Amino acid sequence: MDYRRIITLAEYILQGNQINYEEALTLTQVGNEDIPLLAAFANKIRQQFTGNGVDMCGLVSARSGMCSEDCKFCSQSVYHATDAPIYGLRTAEEITIAAQQAEQQGASRISLVTSGKGMDHDPDFQKIITAIEGIMAETDLKVCANLGTLTPSQAQMLAASGIKRYAHNLETSKNFYPSVCTTHSYEERLSTIQAAKTAGLELCTGGIIGMGESWSDRIDLAFALRELDVTSIPINILNPIKGTAFEDITPPTPLDIIKTFAIFRFILPDKIIRPAGGREINLRDMQGQLMLSGANGLIIGNYLTFSGRDAAADFQMVQDAGLVPTNTCKN
């Protein structure tokens, strides 16, 4: 592909237009030698539409393991024999302490995450709301929740508790989804997202790349997210955990990952695009490049079932790239 095509599409976006599906698909044909250029324009788009702030978010795993669902990548599924920790809902006090630790590491936002399909008839739901209120009382963090499937009334209750954003991934494209999960449908995910939106919550919705999906699957996901008008897009890169159905998948190369982030930025110019789990093992020391390829958020500290790296290294990396870790991201 001629590199001038990159410039044409980038300028079209910088003027405030949206590229269409076919145009996005042509960007997947950019050759390796032009990926830095594609990334540079994604960086320019990121700067024009979102500024130089990087939204730093921490996770608290409030309940772990024993999930009834069969998501092939997930070490918390009962279908997989892994070393992932298993515990019931932690106490409100433990959750608050974990949130305070994330705040000390520099997070501006925390997401409270529970394993399991969702909250329907879940006796923990009320306790989770109490824990969320506890975090809000004890820290200055913005609090998000990631609790799986929600009913419309649960979404309303979360909004009433003061939560501003709900995290619920689509994981992958609709087309590829049956290869990733068979115990619940893509539509079910969409209806939770819809319930959260109706309740006035913002959405943090993304997925995982490197599970064997095609380029058009990745583009499908980005367009689905654009259509849903989600605010924040966490992009994980498969960390093939031993014992999961995807343990033998070879993850994508760093250049392939960078290209994906850049194309997501072309499709979603004004959103928070957030590198999430798997960045350390798959990008190794190419994470700095990612910060100049359209990313403007990070998940810092540890992930749900595996360790991240020292948050201080992420702050240094963001600053070295000329960006600003911020507690006042406009989103």
Added chain:
Amino acid sequence: MTNYDLIFSLGKKVLHGDPITFEEAVALTQIEEADIPILLGVANKVREKFTGSYVDTCQILNARSGNCSEDCKFCAQSAHHDVKVDAYPLMKENDIIKAAQKAEADQAYRFCVVTAGCGMEGDADFAKIATAIKRIGSETSLQRCCSLGTLQEDHVAALKEAGITRYHHNLETSESYFKEICTTHTYQERIDTIKRVKAADLEVCSGGIIGMGETWRQRIELAFTLKELDVDSIPINVLNPVKGTALEHQEKLNPMEILQTFAIYRMILPTKILRYAGGRERNLGELVPLGFLSGINGMLIGDYLTTQGRGADKDIQTVSDLGLKLLEN
């Protein structure tokens, strides 16, 4: 005309095989910060077109350390500085061979024997060094280089005879800034050594150090001098201000400015080897790999003369992550 129009118009010119002028290069130093990655991307394209995907790696050996008579302000080995640095006389031949074998095991393509001191005039070690270099040739398949300071014609001939293919001798900085960096010998003396080496049909590895307080124009001046001398390989160090040296308090360059420098050098010197050298770890941190996407196509691996590198393994992993390949003997 937006800033990046300038980047692309100069990029097209270079990709077309035409040189850019001094003032055009200076214009590239004045682009907006948000456009620096675009410049890097264009430099990467230029690198790919003119030098391909191969990375030229070398490992250096500090074969004689410290006690140097010269006063280069950045240097931990100068007798003018009070630095805690290991000073030792010329290593034994067997130890030099062992170091070369280690370089080969680290997948270095080249091996460079470096000695402290102004040069080889009347230096009793010279014959020993030449012998060691000859022996490296029979015991490894490494390309052999050396960096011994000022040379006269007879030294050059003897080194060529010993089997070196390339001689290293930095210009360090621009002619106009050199007197701020060194007062014990002249810039012309350095240029004369380079010319003697070129005249003997040997390749030259010559670059310098950025971040010593020079201006952008001086940095560009160095690139054009190197271009005029038609040197083959250009090591670019980024100052690592060692405690006890005259430059110990020099302010750090910002990482994006360092990458911008590489990219502009690539635009000025499209076909040459631009080589990562000392100071990259300290100054670029996690942005080190971006150098390879900004025009760099060579690197020192392993440790430097008086400072540690980040480990050859890590650099080799980075090269493979970027879809680049190591030059092999």
